[in-house]
Amino acid sequence: MKTQEGSERQPKTGSARLLELAATKKPLIIGAGFLSALASVVSFVPFVAIYYIVREIVGAYPGFDLLDSEKVIRLGWLAFGGVIGNILLYFAALMCSHLAAFGTLYQLKLNFAYHIARLPLGFHLGYGSGKLRKVMDENIEKIEGFIAHQFPDIVASFVAPVVMLVILFAFDWRFGLAALAGIAVSLFVEFRAYGNDSAKKMMDNYQASLEEMNNASVEYIRGISVVKAFRQTVFSFRSLHDTIKKYTSFVLPYTLSWENYMSLFMTLINHIYLFILPVGILIGMRATDYASFAQTFIFYLIFVPSISSVLMKIMYVSSGMMQISGGVERMDSVLNEKVLPEPQKERRSLGSDIVFEDVSFSYEGSGAPALNHVSFAAKQGQVTAIVGPSGSGKSTIAHLIPRFYDVSGGRIFVGGTDIRDMELATLMDKVSFVFQDVFLFKQSIMENIRIGNQGASDEEIIAAAKAAQCHEFIKRLPQGYHTVIGTRGVHLSGGERQRIAIARAIVKNAPILVLDEATAFADPENEHLIQKAFEKLIQNKTVIIIAHRLSTVRGADKIIVMKEGAAVEQGTHDELVRAGGKYSEMWKMYTSSLHWKMSRAGREVHV
Ligand SMILES: Nc1ncnc2c1ncn2[C@@H]1O[C@H](COP(=O)(O)OP(=O)(O)O)[C@@H](O)[C@H]1O
Ligand SMILES: [Mg+2]
Numbered sequence: 001m002k003t004q005e006g007s008e009r010q011p012k013t014g015s016a017r018l019l020e021l022a023a024t025k026k027p028l029i030i031g032a033g034f035l036s037a038l039a040s041v042v043s044f045v046p047f048v049a050i051y052y053i054v055r056e057i058v059g060a061y062p063g064f065d066l067l068d069s070e071k072v073i074r075l076g077w078l079a080f081g082g083v084i085g086n087i088l089l090y091f092a093a094l095m096c097s098h099l100a101a102f103g104t105l106y107q108l109k110l111n112f113a114y115h116i117a118r119l120p121l122g123f124h125l126g127y128g129s130g131k132l133r134k135v136m137d138e139n140i141e142k143i144e145g146f147i148a149h150q151f152p153d154i155v156a157s158f159v160a161p162v163v164m165l166v167i168l169f170a171f172d173w174r175f176g177l178a179a180l181a182g183i184a185v186s187l188f189v190e191f192r193a194y195g196n197d198s199a200k201k202m203m204d205n206y207q208a209s210l211e212e213m214n215n216a217s218v219e220y221i222r223g224i225s226v227v228k229a230f231r232q233t234v235f236s237f238r239s240l241h242d243t244i245k246k247y248t249s250f251v252l253p254y255t256l257s258w259e260n261y262m263s264l265f266m267t268l269i270n271h272i273y274l275f276i277l278p279v280g281i282l283i284g285m286r287a288t289d290y291a292s293f294a295q296t297f298i299f300y301l302i303f304v305p306s307i308s309s310v311l312m313k314i315m316y317v318s319s320g321m322m323q324i325s326g327g328v329e330r331m332d333s334v335l336n337e338k339v340l341p342e343p344q345k346e347r348r349s350l351g352s353d354i355v356f357e358d359v360s361f362s363y364e365g366s367g368a369p370a371l372n373h374v375s376f377a378a379k380q381g382q383v384t385a386i387v388g389p390s391g392s393g394k395s396t397i398a399h400l401i402p403r404f405y406d407v408s409g410g411r412i413f414v415g416g417t418d419i420r421d422m423e424l425a426t427l428m429d430k431v432s433f434v435f436q437d438v439f440l441f442k443q444s445i446m447e448n449i450r451i452g453n454q455g456a457s458d459e460e461i462i463a464a465a466k467a468a469q470c471h472e473f474i475k476r477l478p479q480g481y482h483t484v485i486g487t488r489g490v491h492l493s494g495g496e497r498q499r500i501a502i503a504r505a506i507v508k509n510a511p512i513l514v515l516d517e518a519t520a521f522a523d524p525e526n527e528h529l530i531q532k533a534f535e536k537l538i539q540n541k542t543v544i545i546i547a548h549r550l551s552t553v554r555g556a557d558k559i560i561v562m563k564e565g566a567a568v569e570q571g572t573h574d575e576l577v578r579a580g581g582k583y584s585e586m587w588k589m590y591t592s593s594l595h596w597k598m599s600r601a602g603r604e605v606h607v
Contacts (some may be wrong), residue, residue, distance in 0.1 A: 018143075018324065022100065022104065022151055023066065023106055028099050029096070031093075032094075032097035032152050033092075033098035035089050035096060036156050036158065037159045039086050040155075040159045040160045041088060043160070044163050044164070044167060045078065046084070049079035050302055052075050053076065054298050054299055056075070064401075076558070090152070090172070094149075096538065097152050098150075100147055101147035101151075104144065108331075112140060112334070116444050118339040118372075119338075119339055121399070122404075123337055128218075128219075130215035130216075130218030131214065135334055136410075139327030139328070139331050141325070142324050143324065143331075153316065153317050154284070154317050157317050169294050173282060175283075175296065175297075175300045175471075177279075179307065181274055181275055182268065183311065185305060185400060185547060186265055186269045187314075189261055190265050190315055192264055199258065199322075200322060202254045202520035203322055203326060204254065204326050204554065205254070209251075210247060213240075213247045214245040216240040219239070219240070222359060225274075236586075270289055271306070271528060273301060276300050278298045280300070283297075298496055303541075309458070340424060342424055346422060349413075351380050351511075352415050353377065353416070355378075355413040356377075356412055357399070358373050358375050358411070359371055359407050359412060360408050360409035361396060361408050362408050369408070370396045370565055371565050371566075372391070372565040374410075375410075376558075376570060378542055382558065384542075384544050384545070384558045385552075385553035385556035386398075386421060386559075386562060387546075387586065388564070392562040394516070396565075397421050397544075397546075401414075401433075401512070402428065403420075403427060403431060414427065415430075424426075430512050431512045431514060432510040432514070433514040433515070433516070434501045434502055434505050434514070434515050435519075436520055440500065441485065442484060443485065444462055444479075445480075445485065446481040449503045449592070451504055452506070453509070454507060460507055462481065464504075464506035464507040465500075468499045468530065469499055469530055470496070470499045470500055473496055478490070481599070501556055502518060502530060509537075512542045514543075515545045516546045517546055517547060519547070519552070523531040531552075550586065554573050556572075558570060558571065558572065559573060562588075
C-alpha cells in the first residue's frame with residue numbers, strides 16, 4: 001500500500017480522474033458498463049415492437065378480421081420481454097457498480113486515512129478538522145455514490161442517444177430531423193445551464209463556501225463553552241456569521257443562474273412532439289398513402305416522449321459529474337500534500353541517546369524562529385529537564401523528537417542516526433510521549449490505554465493503570481475499564497486524562513520518554529505517586545521532562561534552560577545555581593514564592 005500513492009501519481013483531473021477512480025475495480029466496472037449499455041439497447045425493443053404492432057393494425061384497418069392477431073400477440077410479448085430485459089440488465093449493472101463502488105470507497109478511505117496520518121502536524125493545524133472531515137466523509141462518499149449510481153447512467157447516456165438516433169432516422173428521416181431539431185435546442189439550453197466555465201466556477205464557489213461554513217460551525221460548537229461563558233451569540237461569533245453570509249451570497253445567484261434554463265429545458269424535453277406535429281401535418285397534407293403515413297406518424301408520436309428520459313439522464317449525469325469533480329479535486333489536494341519524507345534505506349540506530357545539533361525551527365507563516373541554534377544531548381539512562389518561561393520553545397523541542405515537524409536547520413539524532421534517516425514507524429516505536437492536552441478516543445478506557453501497545457494484555461493494562469494512579473478512579477466508573485469515554489455521565493478531569501496518557505506511555509514502554517508538563521494537572525498527592533511510578537518507568541531510558549514546577553526538575557541529571565528559542569544554560573541544579581545565571585534567578589524566585597505562600601497560609605503548600 002505504501003507505494004500506491006505519493007510522488008509517482010499522475011495528476012489527472014475532471015472526468016478522466018473520475019474514471020481512473022472508478023477503474024480501481026476494473027472487472028466490475030467493465031461489467032457494469034457492458035450490462036448498462038445492453039440494458040439501454042434493450043430498452044428500445046418495446047418501441048420497435050410497438051411500431052410493428054401499429055403497422056399491423058393500421059395496415060388491416062378497417063377490415064380487422066384480416067388482422068394477424070398471432071403476430072400482434074407475439075410482438076406484444078416481445079415488447080414485454082424488452083421491458084423485463086431492460087429491468088433485469090439494469091439491475092445487474094447496478095449490482096456490479098455498487099460492488100465496485102464499495103470496493104473503491106474502502107480503498108480510497110484507507111489510502112486517505114493512511115495518507116493524512118503521515119502528514120506533518122502543521123498540515124492538520126492549518127487545514128482544519130471540519131474541512132478534513134468533510135473531505136473524508138462527504139466528498140469521498142460522493143465518489144461512492146457516483147460510481148454506484150451514475151457510472152451505469154453515463155454509459156447509458158452515451159449508448160442511448162446513438163440507438164435513439166438510429167431509430168429516429170430508420171423509419172422516416174423527415175420526422176427524425178424534426179425530433180433532432182428539438183433535441184438540439186434542448187441540449188443547447190442545457191449546456192447554457194451546466195456546461196460552461198462560469199457555471200463550474202459558481203459551483204466551486206458554492207462548494208467552497210459550504211465547506212468554510214462547515215469549518216466555522218465545527219469551531220463554534222467546539223468552543224461552545226467559551227461562547228456561553230462570554231455570552232457570545234452566533235451574530236457576535238464573527239467567523240461563523242461571516243461564512244453564513246458568504247454562503248447565502250453564493251447560493252442565491254447559483255440557484256437563480258440555472259433556474260430559468262432548467263425550466264426551459266424541462267419544458268422543451270417534455271414537448272419534443274411539438275417539433276414533430278408541424279412536420280406531420282405538412283407530410284400528411286401531401287400524403288397519398290394514408291395508411292403508411294399514419295403508421296409512421298403514430299410511431300413517432302409514441303416514441304418521441306422517450307427522448308425526454310434519455311435527455312434527463314444526460315442532464316443528471318453532467319450535473320452529477322460537476323458536483324463531484326470539485327470534491328475529487330479537494331480530495332486530491334489533500335492527497336498531494338507532501339508527507340514527511342521517509343528514507344529509501346533505513347539507517348539503524350543504536351541505543352536511544354538524543355542529540356540536538358544546532359537545531360533551528362520556524363513554524364510555517366510565523367516570523368520569528370521558535371528555536372534558534374539549539375544544541376544539547378540527552379543521554380540514555382538520564383533525566384534531562386527543560387525549563388524556561390512559556391513561549392520559550394520547550395514544547396517545540398518535544399514535538400520535533402517524534403517528527404511532528406521537520407527541523408528547518410541543524411539535525412536531530414536518536415541513537416546516532418539522523419531521525420530523518422529512520423523509518424517513521426521505527427522512530428515511533430522508540431518514543432513515548434505525554435503531552436499536556438490529552439486526546440481520548442470514544443472507546444473504552446481499556447482500548448484507550450491499549451493505544452500505547454496493541455499487543456498488551458488486559459492484565460498489563462491494568463498494571464499500567466495502577467502504576468499511573470488510574471486504577472482507583474477507573475474502578476469507580478459505571479463499567480470500570482469497559483466504560484466508554486464520552487458517554488453520558490462519564491467525565492474525566494484534566495488530571496485523570498493525563499494519568500490515562502501516562503498509563504499509555506507505561507504500556508508502550510518505549511526507550512525514549514518525552515513528558516511535556518505531564519503532571520501539570522495532577523494534584524500534589526497524585527503527583528507524588530505518579531513520580532514514584534515514573535521512577536520505575538524511566539530506568540535505563542532517555543527521559544526528557546518539561547515541567548513547570550522547579551521542584552520536579554531539581555533531581556534531573558541535566559537541566560536545559562530555554563529563553564526565546566535559545567538554550568541559554570545547561571547543567572545540573574547545583575551547577576546552575578552556583579553559576580548565578582538565569583536558572584539561579586528562577587530558582588530564587590521559586591523558593592521565595594514558596595516561602596511567601598507558606599507564611600501566608602501558615603502551613604505547607606505545594607506549588
Ligand atoms: N503551531 C504553532 N504555529 C505557530 N507558532 C507556534 C505554534 N506553536 C508554538 N508556536 C510559537 O512558537 C514559540 C514557542 O512555543 P512553545 O514551544 O509552545 O513554547 P513553550 O512550550 O515553551 O511554552 C512561541 O512563540 C509560540 O507562539
Ligand atoms: Mg509548552
